[in-house]
Amino acid sequence: MDKEISPAVIKRMPRYYRYLEDLVAAKVERISSNELSEQMHVTASQIRQDLSNFGGFGQQGYGYNVKNLHDEIGRILGLDEMHNVIIIGAGNMGTAIANYVRFEDLSFKVTGIFDVASDKIGRTICGREVQSMDELPAFTEENHVDIAALTLPRDNAVAVADELISLGIKAIWNFAHVDLNVPEDVVVQNVHLSDSLMQLSFKIS
Amino acid sequence: MDKEISPAVIKRMPRYYRYLEDLVAAKVERISSNELSEQMHVTASQIRQDLSNFGGFGQQGYGYNVKNLHDEIGRILGLDEMHNVIIIGAGNMGTAIANYVRFEDLSFKVTGIFDVASDKIGRTICGREVQSMDELPAFTEENHVDIAALTLPRDNAVAVADELISLGIKAIWNFAHVDLNVPEDVVVQNVHLSDSLMQLSFKIS
Numbered sequence: 001m002d003k004e005i006s007p008a009v010i011k012r013m014p015r016y017y018r019y020l021e022d023l024v025a026a027k028v029e030r031i032s033s034n035e036l037s038e039q040m041h042v043t044a045s046q047i048r049q050d051l052s053n054f055g056g057f058g059q060q061g062y063g064y065n066v067k068n069l070h071d072e073i074g075r076i077l078g079l080d081e082m083h084n085v086i087i088i089g090a091g092n093m094g095t096a097i098a099n100y101v102r103f104e105d106l107s108f109k110v111t112g113i114f115d116v117a118s119d120k121i122g123r124t125i126c127g128r129e130v131q132s133m134d135e136l137p138a139f140t141e142e143n144h145v146d147i148a149a150l151t152l153p154r155d156n157a158v159a160v161a162d163e164l165i166s167l168g169i170k171a172i173w174n175f176a177h178v179d180l181n182v183p184e185d186v187v188v189q190n191v192h193l194s195d196s197l198m199q200l201s202f203k204i205s
Numbered sequence: 206m207d208k209e210i211s212p213a214v215i216k217r218m219p220r221y222y223r224y225l226e227d228l229v230a231a232k233v234e235r236i237s238s239n240e241l242s243e244q245m246h247v248t249a250s251q252i253r254q255d256l257s258n259f260g261g262f263g264q265q266g267y268g269y270n271v272k273n274l275h276d277e278i279g280r281i282l283g284l285d286e287m288h289n290v291i292i293i294g295a296g297n298m299g300t301a302i303a304n305y306v307r308f309e310d311l312s313f314k315v316t317g318i319f320d321v322a323s324d325k326i327g328r329t330i331c332g333r334e335v336q337s338m339d340e341l342p343a344f345t346e347e348n349h350v351d352i353a354a355l356t357l358p359r360d361n362a363v364a365v366a367d368e369l370i371s372l373g374i375k376a377i378w379n380f381a382h383v384d385l386n387v388p389e390d391v392v393v394q395n396v397h398l399s400d401s402l403m404q405l406s407f408k409i410s
Contacts, residue, residue: 014400078410092301171409189405195219200394205283
């Protein structure tokens with residue numbers, strides 16, 4: 001399992017995980033690449049090739065052991081460990097993510113919500129009080145933070161990202177409408193909604 | 206400009222558009238691929254190759270005419286036309302998108318917000334009253350809808366997507382945690398936040 005996995009496969013892994021999760025929930029024990037192919041609308045050969053990265057879970061005439069494959073992909077995706085997530089920005093997007101992270105996946109736990117706006121500080125979101133950004137340095141000293149979800153408008157986002165990095169946060173889930181320039185040891189995963197909408201617009205033009 | 210543009214270039218186009226928009230706003234008239242390369246953190250040769258798809262805007266020793274290139278990419282992305290967007294689901298994500306679409310890009314206009322939940326119907330979001338899903342057929346008959354943003358929980362999403370399609374909607378911006386199977390003439394652009402979060406988790410594992 002120490003073999004290098006290509007970026008294209010890594011991008012497809014969460015989707016496999018999603019389908020395998022449903023199969024586990026439906027108590028399906030094994031599935032052939034052909035059956036999975038029909039469900040996922042990708043070719044069976046693509047599936048066989050992708051899943052061959054994760055060791056010997058497929059057997060000719062038997063198919064994949066659903067639970068094993070699910071757990072192995074989950075392990076590779078790091079979902080076997082709990083991640084502490086803080087949310088920066090208590091607006092609609094921050095609130096949506098707080099609700100989302102909490103319910104969608106048990107490997108992620110919202111441990112703090114922060115904002116700069118005085119009308120948002122002190123409000124409760126998902127049972128958690130919104131704290132002032134001024135409290136963030138003390139918070140990160142006392143609590144390990146794995147991921148910061150950044151949902152501020154682009155004007156504030158760059159400066160706040162720099163602050164997060166200076167506080168030792170190594171992973172930013174960036175919803176701000178701007179690219180962040182970060183040191184090499186910091187990971188950024190962008191959710192650029194405008195880019196997504198423009199792609200959709202292109203497809204219908 | 207009728208040359209086929211590769212999917213990889215299409216995916217990069219919104220990002221070029223974003224940078225060019227900032228350059229236009231900053232009243233920059235021209236930029237070399239080297240300067241753009243520094244700002245965007247991609248190689249100059251990648252930029253030259255990508256932008257060569259959009260005709261003769263680059264000249265040796267002159268660089269790109271920022272405004273022309275911005276407008277041309279915008280035109281290809283379909284941003285020169287107004288798109289009517291309805292939002293299905295008036296929860297946090299729906300509200301976030303309503304705010305987002307309205308302010309971020311003038312080529313998209315939220316013309317209706319719909320929900321099934323009686324406690325959400327009648328509320329006002331961004332100056333627009335949330336309507337019942339029961340009103341959607343009459344609405345789509347009277348108003349042209351280009352895009353439906355689907356922000357319902359996954360349990361409802363598939364049935365509602367089928368309804369949207371039966372009402373003649375051809376483009377779905379899907380925020381639900383499920384893949385939609387749609388006819389060939391319908392376009393789906395997914396924003397799977399869980400997939401994005403899993404990719405981030407992978408990168409820090």
